[in-house]
Amino acid sequence: MTTSWIETQLTEYLLERFGEAVQPDSRPGYxxxxxxxxxxxxxxxxxxxxxxxxYLSSVTGVDYHPEPFMEVVYHFYKSTGGSALVMKTQAPRDxxxxxSLCSLYPGADFQEREAWDLLGIRFEGHPDLRRILMxxxxxxHPLRKDWREPxxxxxxxxxxxxxxxxxxxxxxxxxxxKNNVSYPPDFDPGKWVPDKDExxxxxxxxxxxxxxxxxxxxxxxxxPQHPSTHGVFRMVVLLEGERVVDLKPVMGYLxxxxxxxxxRNTYLQNMPFTDRLDYICSMSNNxxxxxxxxxxxxxxxxxxxxxxRVMMAELTRFLNHMFSIGFLLNDLGAFFTxxxxxxxxxxxxxxxFEEVAGSRMMCxxxxxxxxxxxxxxxxxxxxxxxxxxxxxxxxxxxxxxxTHNEILRSRCEGVGVLTPEQAIALSVAGPVLRASGxxxxxxxxxxxxxxxxxxxxxAYGIHGDIYDRYLVRIEEMRQxxxxxxQVLKDIPNGPVMAGKPQFQVRVPPGxxxxxxxxxxxxxxxxxxxxxxxxxxxxxxxxPSFINLTSLKTMAHGAKVADLVAILGSIDIVLGEVDR
Amino acid sequence: xxxxxxxxxxxxxLKHFIETYIEDFRQGKKRYFTAQGIEQxxxxxxxxxxxxQYPEEKLPVPEEFRYLPFxxxxxxxxxxxxxxxxxxxxxxxxxxxCIWIVRSTDPETGRPVPxxxxxxxxxxxxxxxxxxAEYCPFDAIKMDHDYEIASFDRQREHVFDLQKISKPVTYYxxxxxxxxxxxxxxxxxxxxxxxxx
Numbered sequence: 001m002t003t004s005w006i007e008t009q010l011t012e013y014l015l016e017r018f019g020e021a022v023q024p025d026s027r028p029g030y031x032x033x034x035x036x037x038x039x040x041x042x043x044x045x046x047x048x049x050x051x052x053x054x055y056l057s058s059v060t061g062v063d064y065h066p067e068p069f070m071e072v073v074y075h076f077y078k079s080t081g082g083s084a085l086v087m088k089t090q091a092p093r094d095x096x097x098x099x100s101l102c103s104l105y106p107g108a109d110f111q112e113r114e115a116w117d118l119l120g121i122r123f124e125g126h127p128d129l130r131r132i133l134m135x136x137x138x139x140x141h142p143l144r145k146d147w148r149e150p151x152x153x154x155x156x157x158x159x160x161x162x163x164x165x166x167x168x169x170x171x172x173x174x175x176x177x178k179n180n181v182s183y184p185p186d187f188d189p190g191k192w193v194p195d196k197d198e199x200x201x202x203x204x205x206x207x208x209x210x211x212x213x214x215x216x217x218x219x220x221x222x223x224p225q226h227p228s229t230h231g232v233f234r235m236v237v238l239l240e241g242e243r244v245v246d247l248k249p250v251m252g253y254l255x256x257x258x259x260x261x262x263x264r265n266t267y268l269q270n271m272p273f274t275d276r277l278d279y280i281c282s283m284s285n286n287x288x289x290x291x292x293x294x295x296x297x298x299x300x301x302x303x304x305x306x307x308x309r310v311m312m313a314e315l316t317r318f319l320n321h322m323f324s325i326g327f328l329l330n331d332l333g334a335f336f337t338x339x340x341x342x343x344x345x346x347x348x349x350x351x352x353f354e355e356v357a358g359s360r361m362m363c364x365x366x367x368x369x370x371x372x373x374x375x376x377x378x379x380x381x382x383x384x385x386x387x388x389x390x391x392x393x394x395x396x397x398x399x400x401x402x403t404h405n406e407i408l409r410s411r412c413e414g415v416g417v418l419t420p421e422q423a424i425a426l427s428v429a430g431p432v433l434r435a436s437g438x439x440x441x442x443x444x445x446x447x448x449x450x451x452x453x454x455x456x457x458x459a460y461g462i463h464g465d466i467y468d469r470y471l472v473r474i475e476e477m478r479q480x481x482x483x484x485x486q487v488l489k490d491i492p493n494g495p496v497m498a499g500k501p502q503f504q505v506r507v508p509p510g511x512x513x514x515x516x517x518x519x520x521x522x523x524x525x526x527x528x529x530x531x532x533x534x535x536x537x538x539x540x541x542x543p544s545f546i547n548l549t550s551l552k553t554m555a556h557g558a559k560v561a562d563l564v565a566i567l568g569s570i571d572i573v574l575g576e577v578d579r
Numbered sequence: 580x581x582x583x584x585x586x587x588x589x590x591x592x593l594k595h596f597i598e599t600y601i602e603d604f605r606q607g608k609k610r611y612f613t614a615q616g617i618e619q620x621x622x623x624x625x626x627x628x629x630x631x632q633y634p635e636e637k638l639p640v641p642e643e644f645r646y647l648p649f650x651x652x653x654x655x656x657x658x659x660x661x662x663x664x665x666x667x668x669x670x671x672x673x674x675x676x677c678i679w680i681v682r683s684t685d686p687e688t689g690r691p692v693p694x695x696x697x698x699x700x701x702x703x704x705x706x707x708x709x710x711x712a713e714y715c716p717f718d719a720i721k722m723d724h725d726y727e728i729a730s731f732d733r734q735r736e737h738v739f740d741l742q743k744i745s746k747p748v749t750y751y752x753x754x755x756x757x758x759x760x761x762x763x764x765x766x767x768x769x770x771x772x773x774x775x776x
Contacts, residue, residue: 157676158670158673158676162673162679162680163671166697166736170738196607239602269672338588341595347621356720358645405588406584503671
């Protein structure tokens with residue numbers, strides 16, 4: 001009741017204070033407010049400072065072509081918990097410019113760059129508005145509805161060429177090599193000179209600082225091919241001696257425009273694609289997407305399905321944290337032996353996934369309104385032995401060897417510090433946010449599924465350094481086991497699917513934002529439906545991507561060797577960062 | 580003490596090393612290259628190193644394991660009869676759109692016949708999601724367990740045609756006995772309901 005009271009108050013206040021500039025979004029199925037562009041900063045400042053909406057979770061651009069406008073959708077939360085406040089602002093499609101929120105919420109940095117890159121929405125006042133996922137010099141903005149890829153076939157799946165006259169033809173033959181690229185009319189590929197990344201290098205801040213030794217500043221590229229970057233990821237670092245003065249992450253090497261693929265797909269077809277985002281935690285990805293679409297459809301999975309979902313999500317969390325701690329040690333120099341010991345248990349958990357979902361990593365297990373199939377009794381027994389015996393034992397062993405390990409502590413304590421204020425402002429999520437002393441966990445702050453009924457504590461740290469992130473992950477694994485024990489005890493019998501399984505779900509028009517506490521942080525899916533079989537807009541709030549915004553702040557003043565550990569402590573997966 | 584933790588760390592490796600030997604002694608020859616040994620090494624009771632020495636040893640795959648789809652046919656009077664009716668649901672639900680179906684037509688009337696005349700699966704594109712098998716209303720397309728399909732020529736060998744993806748129902752019953760029994764039961768019930776009505 002209190003929330004709704006506050007919300008009414010807020011609505012009244014906003015309407016009264018800003019008058020015409022703030023309008024409730026009255027389109028059917030839509031939530032939140034439409035804000036005039038020129039008042040956006042003012043409204044957001046008042047939201048942040050007077051109402052406590054200090055956490056900008058997600059910034060999404062939406063192209064409403066052929067309507068003549070683009071929309072930017074902001075999801076604000078309070079770092080003390082509660083549901084979202086959705087703000088939208090519209091800009092004409094031929095020249096979309098929107099004020100940047102970077103000055104108020106530095107966490108908007110990468111997300112606004114993404115919207116500029118993929119949709120061509122210009123954010124005025126952004127300090128470094130470059131492309132982020134595509135390369136500099138790419139023609140066009142691929143997420144616009146009128147942009148077409150070289151292998152374009154049709155706007156929406158299923159393609160008509162497949163049935164009933166599906167004579168096979170290779171895509172390559174359809175669009176043969178050397179003819180599969182179209183250049184803009186005034187472009188000559190023979191005369192093109194590759195971009196020298198001048199914007200990137202020129203943007204490095206070399207502000208003066210007091211230091212005893214004055215040395216020459218040099219730029220070092222870590223990556224894209226570097227064993228410690230967990231994939232193809234590049235950090236451009238400005239060094240003074242061994243200290244990091246400035247850092248710019250460069251990403252997108254694994255970019256495949258997941259969102260464009262998602263908008264071509266039908267709702268169900270997206271499910272296996274979400275597996276490929278953060279390929280270590282495919283179950284959590286399924287969970288977030290299923291929640292978003294279920295919100296739109298207005299259906300609720302049956303009780304047993306909810307329990308199974310939570311069970312899978314928590315097993316995934318355990319698995320992911322084991323992985324991330326193992327690879328943190330790898331980054332600290334203990335090359336591969338500890339990380340391989342850390343993922344021993346992963347094999348056993350993956351065996352369970354394989355038996356239940358059919359695949360070890362690309363699970364594709366969740367459906368709208370339930371899960372694909374029931375968990376057999378013998379698998380439940382397997383999970384029980386794991387949860388009651390093997391996993392806690394492993395965790396104890398882990399702690400015995402690591403928590404007081406002098407090497408780990410001397411490398412991690414006091415390194416890569418992020419204060420709570422910085423963490424919230426930078427929209428950091430997950431264990432990194434909690435290690436900074438902000439006990440914000442979506443499972444508690446804005447409960448979904450059955451988490452409200454489960455007993456568990458939100459793990460959080462105090463110092464915000466790498467060591468606290470390690471401790472938070474260990475504690476979260478313990479809490480996951482605690483949740484798993486309750487779930488295994490209480491799991492009811494019954495169906496695992498609401499209604500009949502359908503391959504073509506009917507989704508009423510509207511928008512929904514489904515978010516879960518993934519192992520890496522808040523994983524959100526923003527889905528807009530226009531009543532057709534394909535989503536009009538499908539956006540992923542990828543936690544590893546947004547957590548990278550804080551890398552620069554954490555790395556400032558650190559040594560190069562620590563940089564690798566700091567990156568390891570954020571726990572990124574490039575499949576999700578680059579999408 | 581400085582360096583003590585390095586020794587403790589090495590101790591973990593040593594422990595694994597010794598435990599592997601203890602297990603080897605305890606189980607003797609059974610531990611390697613036998614189904615029983617593999618099962619023991621993948622159970623949660625296992626100690627020491629539990630590497631499975633592929634390809635000499637292979638982990639048994641669970642029933643629900645999915646790799647590539649295949650079409651199920653039944654032998655009726657020595658003739659192959661595909662269960663597939665070319666309804667196109669698998670082609671429509673396929674996320675990467677790797678299924679291509681040509682529906683048969685009656686040469687005399689020109690009317691569509693419920694059977695595929697051509698059926699292709701581009702296995703380079705297939706993402707092993709299993710939707711085709713899950714949503715097939717005729718239990719005609721199922722997910723295979725065979726994951727060793729590497730070949731030297733992707734141009735010719737990676738597009739599976741009707742010949743290559745048709746497999747007998749006995750094969751299906753062998754790799755997925757649980758699913759098969761379940762479906763047979765449902766089918767019997769349906770038949771029974773029909774005869775009563």
